[in-house]
Amino acid sequence: MRVSADTARCEGHGLCEEVAPKVYELDDDAVVTVVHEEVPPELERLAEAGARVCPVAALKVIR
Ligand code: SF4
Known part of the structure; x- marks a missing residue:
């Protein structure tokens, strides 16, 4: 499974980082980045x- 992030949006x-900090992080400009290209099953x-x-x-x- 993968997650695509529309960074323009x-x-x-x-909120995503609060719920799943191992999956989503905000960069220095407060734009979401997805930590794993392929999300580990767990x-x-x-x-x-x-x-x-x-x-x-x-x-x-x-x-
Ligand atoms: S940080 Fe961006 S991607 Fe994450 S919940 Fe907020 S608007 Fe959505």
């Missing part, structure tokens, strides 16, 4: 939860 409030549920809380739908789970 990201507003940098960091982090998939967290990755999905983080994507769901994004208020601007900037994160997409790709299977």
